[in-house]
Amino acid sequence: EGKTLQYSNDSVEMLLRDGRYFEFKPSDARNYRKTSSRFRSYSAGEMRSRLANELGKQFSITGTGHYLVAHPRGQKDLWANRFEDLYRDFVHYFSVRGLSLREPEFPMVAVVWKNKQDFQRNARRSGLDISDNVLGYYWPMTNRVHLFDTSSGRGDRAGWKKNAATIIHEVTHQTAYNTGVHTRFADTPTWVAEGLGTLFEAPGIHSPRDYRRQSDRINRGRITSFKSKASRLKDGFLVDLVG
Template identity: 45%
Template sequence: MTARRFFLLSLLSAALTADAAQPNYQVTIDGRTLQGTPLQQSTSQLLLLARDGSYQQVQLNEAENLRRLPGTFRSYSQSEIRGRLLREFGRNFDVSGTGNYLVVHPRGKHDQWAPRFEKLYRSFQVYFGARGVQLKPLRFPLIAIVFPTRSDFLRYAQRQGVSTSRSTRGYYSHQSNRIILYDVTAGRPSAPWHENASTIIHETVHQVAFNTGLHSRSAAPPRWVSEGLAMMFEAPGVWDARKHPRLTDRINRQRMEVFEEYRSTRPKGQLASLVTSDRVFHQNVLQAYSEAWALTFFLAETRPRQYTEYLLRTSQRKPFRAYSQQERLRDFTACFGDNLTLLEAHYLRFIDGL
């Protein structure tokens, strides 16, 4: 590394905590030009927040022509990102703008796909606005990619280095800040569409939460928090309370059934394990997801002020630092009290009574 480049990279560290006045840099890697603002750096790597909202990991020994550009960092415009997406995905896809979203979808399928993401974004705003939470404005247009078949979806995920399972129908990528999914009906008009709808809801909630300040991409919350919120919104009474106003409409029936089956073998004191560690998600995924939904639903229904306070608390941690068990427990008890045994009893009684 040249002395000039080392000096310039040292200057980048001053931009890591700024927001409105973030500087804009340009770098060339293998002939590809990137523009972005630095988030984190080491002696060998630089993490850039790119102008399309993605995270770009730059190997410094491969970087060329690193320089600061005039002005401050800002997102590409929606029209600029739309043009980039059209070039990326080609003539078999349309790119539809819906206000806050750019949705890449098979040609001629605008009405089937594009409005749904925007509707969920607005439902999310209404839900938290009614609870007194002022969400942050979006910094970037939100992007969703819809592939026509599972094979197309799997090829894209593999190119992006994303591992999938047989049950994966879509995902939100922290790295690209995109939703990726596929049409499980394979375009058959008579096929049931509810699985597509559930995937859109779940992944859109992830994306919107990570882009409006409820979660932080650089300091992710415990897994039960992000997954529980997304699963809670899958119930029609949450994302469309005007048409579905009853408590029973807000219950995620699929997760409730799994939790009821799990209830008889659920270990005593499981609440503390869920709060302080993500390891339960590596032991039994279905049970962990059902518990994440059940705890989230209990807190949102019975302790809404403390729940939103907790969401914001977990989003305001220092970036790119591990979240220890002690810190997780401290943040949880600061919002819900330190008597976890009593809270767990109230929680289970509430779920059992649904």
């Protein structure tokens, strides 16, 4: 079930009740009917049930205020609250600057795969060609975040540092698309979407209560990388980047 976003002789674009975006040819529709006078998303309970059926028994699903996080069994405390906390910090960042964001229309879904192999296998099944060094991604078509546990369930500090960086970046994308900062149904300039993602990687942005110095708001790693690459680019490259 879903609502029609756009219709033409060539294609139909629909938003499904679980938040997925679906496009098909009108000729592919054999039977269709109006089932309701208004569109509503699945409830968190309905989404949880559908997600459990889709992913199988190797996953547990933990719900928070805005999230359903599917993760390896026995790892509830490692994942779910981190997603919710980042969502709240994102909303807070904009609210203190006078911008009121809308509530997400759908429960937001994140899937944490047990290892890199399962993560990449799922991406291929979905028709995505991701590079070997990708640790996670947000896909607007499904409205889901996918990542894998780089610590392999050990929870060691080095592994969790990578996990945390991936979660921060991808949750920023997901929250931005679900609260009206971006829209999933039109192109967002890469420098805007990725710029916001890298902004929130700075500890003073994503965890302002714990990192209060002004210098904590600067993404040092990204600045260093940018300066290194910028020194090798032609004059005026920023004009091309912003477009």
